[in-house]
Amino acid sequence: MTASSRPVRVRIAPSPTGDPHVGTAYIALFNYVFAKQQGGKFILRIEDTDQSRARADSEQMIFDALRWVGLSWDEGPDVGGPFGPYRQSERKAIYAAHAQQLIDRGKAYRCFCTGERLAAVRAAKLAAKDSFLGYDRHCRAVERAESDARAAAGEAHVVRLIVPDGQVVVRDRLRGEVTFDLAQIDDQVLLKSDGMPTYHLANVVDDHLMEITHVIRAEEWISSTPKHVLLYQAFGWDEPAWHHMPLLRNNDKSKISKRKNPVSINYYRDAGILPHALLNFLGLMGWSFGDDREKFTLPEMVEAFTWDRISLGGPVFALDKLTWLNEKYIHELSNDELADALIAWRLRKDYLAQLVPLVRQRIKRLDDFVPATTYFFAGDLDYADVAAELGIPEVAPADVAKGLLGYVDRIEAREGWDHAGLEAEARAWCEALGWKAKHAFMLLRLVVTGRKASPPLFETMAVLGKELTRRRLRQAAELIGKRA
RNA sequence: GGCCCCAUAGUCUAGCGGUCUAGGACGUCGCCCUCUCACGGCGAAAACAAGGGUUCAAGUCCCUUUGGGGUCACCA
Numbered sequence: 001m002t003a004s005s006r007p008v009r010v011r012i013a014p015s016p017t018g019d020p021h022v023g024t025a026y027i028a029l030f031n032y033v034f035a036k037q038q039g040g041k042f043i044l045r046i047e048d049t050d051q052s053r054a055r056a057d058s059e060q061m062i063f064d065a066l067r068w069v070g071l072s073w074d075e076g077p078d079v080g081g082p083f084g085p086y087r088q089s090e091r092k093a094i095y096a097a098h099a100q101q102l103i104d105r106g107k108a109y110r111c112f113c114t115g116e117r118l119a120a121v122r123a124a125k126l127a128a129k130d131s132f133l134g135y136d137r138h139c140r141a142v143e144r145a146e147s148d149a150r151a152a153a154g155e156a157h158v159v160r161l162i163v164p165d166g167q168v169v170v171r172d173r174l175r176g177e178v179t180f181d182l183a184q185i186d187d188q189v190l191l192k193s194d195g196m197p198t199y200h201l202a203n204v205v206d207d208h209l210m211e212i213t214h215v216i217r218a219e220e221w222i223s224s225t226p227k228h229v230l231l232y233q234a235f236g237w238d239e240p241a242w243h244h245m246p247l248l249r250n251n252d253k254s255k256i257s258k259r260k261n262p263v264s265i266n267y268y269r270d271a272g273i274l275p276h277a278l279l280n281f282l283g284l285m286g287w288s289f290g291d292d293r294e295k296f297t298l299p300e301m302v303e304a305f306t307w308d309r310i311s312l313g314g315p316v317f318a319l320d321k322l323t324w325l326n327e328k329y330i331h332e333l334s335n336d337e338l339a340d341a342l343i344a345w346r347l348r349k350d351y352l353a354q355l356v357p358l359v360r361q362r363i364k365r366l367d368d369f370v371p372a373t374t375y376f377f378a379g380d381l382d383y384a385d386v387a388a389e390l391g392i393p394e395v396a397p398a399d400v401a402k403g404l405l406g407y408v409d410r411i412e413a414r415e416g417w418d419h420a421g422l423e424a425e426a427r428a429w430c431e432a433l434g435w436k437a438k439h440a441f442m443l444l445r446l447v448v449t450g451r452k453a454s455p456p457l458f459e460t461m462a463v464l465g466k467e468l469t470r471r472r473l474r475q476a477a478e479l480i481g482k483r484a
Numbered sequence: 485g486g487c488c489c490c491a492u493a494g495u496c497u498a499g500c501g502g503u504c505u506a507g508g509a510c511g512u513c514g515c516c517c518u519c520u521c522a523c524g525g526c527g528a529a530a531a532c533a534a535g536g537g538u539u540c541a542a543g544u545c546c547c548u549u550u551g552g553g554g555u556c557a558c559c560a
Contacts, residue, residue, distance in 0.1 A: 015560045050559055115558080131486040133556065158558055175489070184487050184556080192558040199560045223488055223555040246490080246553095253552055281496095284509095288497055292508045311497070314553065318495050321510045331523075 008040025010214050012066075012073075013203070015047045016058035019264035019466075020065030022317065023218065023248055023256060026282045030245060031216045032071045033283075036302045043210060044076030046087045047203070049196045054089075055415060065265035069275045070298060075210075083210040088202050095197035098205050098235070099159045099190050107234035108190060110147045110157045111139040134186030135160070159191035161200075161230065168226040172242045173307055180226040188227050200224065204231040207240060216243040219314075220255065243307065246286045249314045256317050258412075259474075267467035268322075271379040272345060277326040285315040295328055346377055354463045358455035376464060381450040381472055383479060390446055390480055392439050401481035403433050403440075404447070408473045417466045419458035426458065447476040 012028040014021070035042040044066070048054045063078055075081025085091055102108035113135075121136050140162065142150075151157060163185050170178045190201040197205070207215065222244045232239045250260040257263065262271070268278050276297070283301050284294060288309050296304075333341060359372050375381060383390060391400050410425045411417075430440035445457050448469060454460055461469045 013560090017560075047560065053559065111558095118558090129485080133486085172489095178488070180487075186556075189558050194558075196558085198558070203560090218554095219489065220554055221560095244489085249553080251495085255554070284496060286496090290498095292498075294496085294509055308500090312490055313492095313497095314490070315497090316495060318510080321496060324510055327523090 006211065006213050008035055008038035008214060009043060009210065009212050010035045010040065010216055011043040011045050011207070011210065011212055013045045013047045013206075014062050015050070015053070016055060016062060017050070017053045018055060018058055019266060020058075020062045021263055022265055022268070022278075022282070023263070024062065025066065025069050025071070025265055025278070026248055026285060027216065027218055027245060028066055028071050029069075029279060029282050030243075030287075033298070033302050033305045034214065034216060035074075037305050040213070041074040042071075043081070043083070043212070044073040044086065045206060045210070046077055046089075047199065048087060048089045049192075049199070049202055051089075051194065051196065057415070059087075061266070065269075068269060069265065069279050071279075088197070088206065091202070091206070092195060092197075094209070095191065095201055095205055096195060099197070099201060102161070102190070102234055103159065105234065106162070108159050108161050109140055109142070110151055111135075111160045111187075111189075112142070112150060112155055112157045113138055132184065137187055140187070156193045158189045158193050160187040161190055161227065161234070163187050163227075163230060168229050170222070170225045170229060170242055172222070172225075172244055174243055174245070174310055174312060175222075178222065178225075180223075182226070182230075185226060185230075190231075200227050200231065204228050204235075208232070208235070208237050212240050214243060215240045216245065219244045219247045245310070246312050246314045248285060248317045251316060251318065253314065253316065255314075261317060262467065262471055264467055266465075267471060270346075270465055270467045271471075273322065273326050274329045274341065277322065277329045280329075281322040281325050284321070285317065286310055286312070295325060358459055358463065362455065375449045375451070375454075376460075378450075379468065379471075380475055381447075383446070383450060383476065386446050386450060386452065387479075389452065390443065390476065392435055392443055395435070397480050397483040400443070401477040403429075403435065404443070404473055404477040404480070406433070407444070408470055408477075411466075412470065417462060419456075419462040422461050423458040444473075447472055 010031040012024065012031050014024045032042050034040075044063075046059055046062075048059070059077070063076075066072070073079065075083060075086060077084075077086040080086075088095075099108060103110065117138075118135065121138075122133055125133050125136075139147075139160070163182050166182050168180050168182060170180065172178055188200055189198050191197055206212075225242060225244075229239060248256040250256055252260070254260070262268070265278075269275075279298060280295060283296065287305070288311070289296055289301075289304055290306075290309060330338065330341075355373050355376055359369065363369055363372055391397060392403070395403070407426065407429050410429055411422060414421055414425065426441065426444065427437060430437050433440070441457055442452070444461075445454055446452065448454075448457065448461055448464065
């Protein structure tokens with residue numbers, strides 16, 4: 001049976017390395033819609049083969065965020081299914097066995113080169129202005145017996161794919177036939193020296209074993225697709241049908257990134273975007289309904305979906321239209337539903353309970369509470385009233401802006417979001433910059449709260465949450481940067 | 485830089501050779517509605533990147549150029 005005649009099975013395969021990304025929701029949407037329309041299955045698989053980048057809380061945030069927007073999966077790490085496990089770190093033995101199979105078939109080989117040698121080869125090629133910077137295939141020459149012996153002796157190695165000469169044609173449903181010259185392609189590492197597979201191996205093995213029929217992923221993957229095709233061929237398996245969706249973009253058309261856009265699904269949630277509005281908006285990115293409809297539900301999209309209506313120009317993820325759609329969705333709610341939505345958003349007791357200890361000493365009457373806590377409920381702040389104070393004495397605005405972004409980088413690199421950590425980071429940060437804590441903290445306070453007086457700064461940030469805090473810091477940095 | 489993808493207004497898009505003096509939406513601006521502000525209604529400005537072909541006919545097909553993007557890791 002060819003891949004296209006089997007029951008439809010698609011997957012979203014996020015890597016748990018940080019915040020749940022809008023790009024993940026975007027690609028998940030198209031996978032989901034296609035699966036539902038075809039009466040197929042939508043699978044969630046966690047690609048956690050990079051032990052150094054995996055974050056403990058990230059996987060759960062991905063589950064929560066995807067469910068929040070309204071996309072649920074038929075099989076996955078948390079719901080199980082007949083093709084598990086669905087977490088790649090739990091499938092290590094499977095990949096090792098498949099890598100071995102490739103070695104035995106003469107399709108792959110062990111490479112004992114050190115990182116230093118690889119770097120030296122690369123540097124030499126760079127110096128010689130060689131257009132191909134890949135591995136020089138040095139270890140292809142190692143005899144099988146020697147290779148086995150060295151591996152048995154415990155010598156560190158990776159397993160590489162033998163990329164043959166010739167060309168590979170990728171048949172992409174959205175782009176037609178795309179031809180790649182294999183001379184451009186590196187002998188790809190399949191198994192890392194820690195025994196974990198790379199994306200390429202794990203992805204192909206899992207997609208095959210999980211009987212994935214249609215690979216729907218972002219365009220950034222298209223140039224590694226020939227490697228995947230080669231792997232299917234090496235194993236003697238049928239390829240899935242390839243679909244490379246356009247990439248979501250920043251305003252400047254570059255691939256969407258957290259430096260230039262709020263990219264975490266949690267940001268949109270915290271900023272008061274309704275999940276259906278977000279999903280609807282994502283459906284407008286690269287796809288159109290067919291009539292002039294722009295507001296539609298998930299089931300409507302499932303019914304109307306066709307690949308023929310995908311447009312390949314990378315859509316700029318611009319918030320204006322999302323906000324407009326969100327407004328439409330809000331107006332459509334009944335008073336009761338809207339009240340519930342507000343409660344679910346931030347007017348929850350558990351959220352208020354976090355605010356109370358911060359402001360209780362600062363209010364004289366209950367009616368002081370709301371005016372005292374507005375910035376805990378706002379999205380973006382208006383700095384007009386404090387603009388004059390937004391800075392550091394003796395420091396140029398451009399440097400203040402840069403400094404602020406430096407703090408963002410620090411807090412993003414941290415795993416948790418607690419006030420002690422935020423404070424420790426802030427102290428290290430202003431010391432590194434040579435800024436007085438007194439000045440630096442006032443700057444942060446103004447940015448985060450829009451006021452000169454507030455509850456303890458880092459506790460405020462802790463309660464406000466990562467997304468809103470980070471957004472305000474970036475917005476303020478941009479504002480200050482413009483003055484330079 | 486090599487390879488690959490893409491190209492209609494500021495943005496999201498419709499357009500799959502003639503019905504395009506290029507349609508819709510967001511945003512912007514104006515007017516109306518109105519006790520205010522929104523909502524809503526009406527209207528305006530705003531685009532086929534350039535140059536070659538093919539064709540009776542090109543936004544639509546082909547080529548080149550330009551522009552943008554992605555990718556070239558023991559990250560995914």
